[in-house]
Amino acid sequence: MDIRAWLVVLFFQEVLEISARSLRSTSMKRETPALAVRAPQSSSTSRTGEQAPSAEAARLASRRNRRESVESFVVVLIGFLIWSFEAEGFVIPTGSMAPTLMGRHKEITCPECGFVYQVNADCEAESSGMGAKTGLRVTWGTCENCRFTAKVDGEPSFAGDRIYTVKAGTELPFLPAAGKVEPKRWDVTVFKLPEDPAEVRYIKRLVGMPGEVLRIHQGDLWRRDLAENAPRERLNRPPIQQLQVQVPVYDDAHRATSLRDDPRWRRWAPSVTDSWSEPTPGTFAAGRSEGWRELRYRHIVPDPEQWEAIRAGHDLLTPPRASLVTDFSSFNTDLTPQSLQHPRPASRAWFQPHWVGDLTLSLTIDVVEASGRLRIELIEAGTPNHCEIDLASGEARLFHGDEPLGEPAATPIKAKGAYQVVFANVDDRLTLWVDGKLPFGDGRAYQSTDGETFLRPTVDDLEPARIGVQNAELAVSGLVLKRDLYYTQNPGEPDADDLLLYYGGNPRVFFDLLADPGRYADLNWRAPREFAIEAGRYMMLGDNSPWSRDSRAWGRADQTTPNDPERGWDGSGRESWEVPRALITGRAFSVYWPHFQPVWPKFRLGPDLRLPARPNLEEVRWIH
Known part of the structure; x- marks a missing residue:
């Protein structure tokens, strides 16, 4: 605080x-x-x-x-x-x-993974006057960390x-x-x-x-002057605000109890077997190697049907599969018995369908010896965005694909010890924090789209976060992945008309779509929406x-x-x-x-x- x-x-x-x-x-x-x-x-x-x-x-x-x-x-x-x-x-x-400000909500500790999350509860009380009870009760909520749906009607709801x-x-x-x-x-x-x-x-x-025209395109905001043919530019938040509005995707310190012993559900795993070890749960160690050794995050989340089978001890009808990171938020998974009678509200617990490629990874790096190189990488639309650090000199460079973004910057990561690192790829800008400091200032910008062209997810976006080491001996822990906000064109509606077909259907069919980036990219996406001010x-x-x-x-x-x-x-x-x-x-x-x-x-x-x-x-x- x-x-x-x-x-x-x-x-x-x-x-x-x-x-x-x-x-x-x-x-x-x-x-x-x-x-x-x-x-x-x-x-x-x-x-x-x-x-x-x-x-x-x-x-x-x-x-x-x-x-x-x-x-x-x-x-x-x-x-x-x-x-x-x-x-x-x-x-x-x-x-x-x-997540910036909380209205009336329930605060839930997930019974599976221990992650603390919030669920909307504004339906339980009138929000004017003295906040009289409505008679409704939020009964279920879904953890954004492991996607387990818990019964929460016995938990108190708190004022905003x-x-x-x-x-x-x-x-x-x-x-x-x-x-x-x-x-x-x-x-x-x-x-x-x-x-x-x-x-x-x-x-x-x-x-x-x-005096500007605001554009919402693929979850991001763009602006241009009201004048005809004025150039368009992407809007970027200040770094301190960027961190505040991030939404959790996965915290590796909170692994679901029912999934721990099944390696198929492991989110972080080496790209090559035995290239990283895990001496204690959540701590990954890499020894010296001439080539790059990668630890990769795979977005493997159980769908509701899988969770039901896991809890009942039954075989899975569909094996675990990686899927795209979407704008899923536990806050929006509130379900009452009344809402289950209507397909669209009942689908909210799993149908949050918009792919989000803007991610932030935070971790602790424990350097055993100040030599070799470290690479932290975030994939968006198949393009790697990475920060590469020379552990002998502390010099860091930022890259969009193979293109370096400006000059290198000095960091304190050049001696044995532990360092808190955050690396973000948000709104076409790469930002690095080391022990709370910004070696590259507000970050380095690049251009991936002009606010007109749609970015298309690829199979590489199923493993969107990666950590690589070369000729280095170190350990990483405290791995937390978060995502940026996604601005929909209309509240309560998906940005692709084709997605309306999944409302009220079998969640497994929707998760199959998220596991197929090519088919997801080919949906009938709506044109960008503009607002003249x-x-x-x-x-x-x-x-x-x-x-x-x-x-x-x-x-x-x-x-x-x-x-x-x-x-x-x-x-x-x-x-x-x-x-x-x-x-x-x-x-x-x-x-x-x-x-x-x-x-x-x-x-x-x-x-x-x-x-x-x-x-x-x-x-x-x-x-x-």
Whole structure:
């Protein structure tokens, strides 16, 4: 946890509580699937019609008056120091910003692999007012690490993150040169919903700026100026934000108990038998060799039919097979008994169908002797992207295919010892972290497509992560693979019409498709979708793109028409996806209060209450 973030947000919490009378107390309605709800704030009341106070009452009143005077002085002093700073608290009720922000959810420890994951639970409570129960109960959730579906109806659901937002137009204290806080690309932004600005506020990520055309193509975002024939460019997040929005694919420290003894399910394995050893589970060692020795990740996940057979002790109808990495997220696998009656909701636990080639691999490298070479490789559309490190000098180079990307950079990996390394191939940019530092700065860019051509997965994408050594003696451990966000063209719909045929069908048939990259690439993929954004307007998308009601899905209830002048409020001709600057409330900057964390012995005092519980301080964080 960032202790500075915790102290800052607790400070502002106290200030807000003291000055609650000056804060607006309007509530916000529920959004499906995500919006922001104003956090409850304290208020002061005065009692009238009482009889003459006793001596004790007078003493208490005098103490209260002194306290209020001190509080008023503190408020004035703080107001003098940060006269132009304003903040406001909100609660996240639903899941369109997962994994960055959590709405109401269940936190599950997988009974098979021990991986901790979150499952959406916003259907269990109304997200406005006091959060009244709906009578629904999320009963099943699927682990994104091993794909085992667990029964979770007995687990509590937690309220969403509480966040602070700095208001747009605020001038930061002591930093007059910085100017006022204005909307920027990638900000997590609170704004009034254009369809109902008087009542509803949403929280999304600002992705489209005034005067540009935003394009969604194969899960990525592109932009160009509104001018005709303007060149198109890919949008890249800052590295710190890139890490925050990553979604887990596989953590090798959490191997499913039922699969451990069957080598067919092993995700990490040497390309040549005995070229790597595994002295302890999860630690892979390589000795000296003239040629390259590779350790490869194979994306081998059981489908629901296979898991059913494994748990029952039956033979598999289909043997284990590698498949493409997709936009699978445990958060979106929530199932209720009611949802099982409808094919599309019932399919959500396994049908998350979009191939994601943008991956990030993190690992610990334990160098036994400072000699030889190390290569970390991520495959996308059959093209290797790799970082190669000379263990004698610490010099690192980045490559897209066989093409070096710029000059080498120095790293500290040039002596015996352990190093934490993260290598990412995201949005046509390679980024390297070594012990938290960035030897190549924000990374090195390359061009794989022009935002028009579709990248086609190949058989090499079934083994998308690889670690190679040459003339080196070292061990690797702590292997964690993650993926980038995938922006769908429309919420709740696949980007290929052919994929609609798999809704409600046999999951095995769908997994067979993912195991055949050539057939998957030949699906009828939709053309890229574009959104023109005029001056003074912005575009918002949710991080949980497949299930976010954001700019892509809004209607035109706010638009006035010549035939019905009483309808709507906006006669500017604005497109439905555009958010006017006047509707932007501010930028979310910190999660100051995540859900309480139950601790042993976890006495159950109702469906969603476990005691004792402690503040979940590990999840207090800055929002990027």
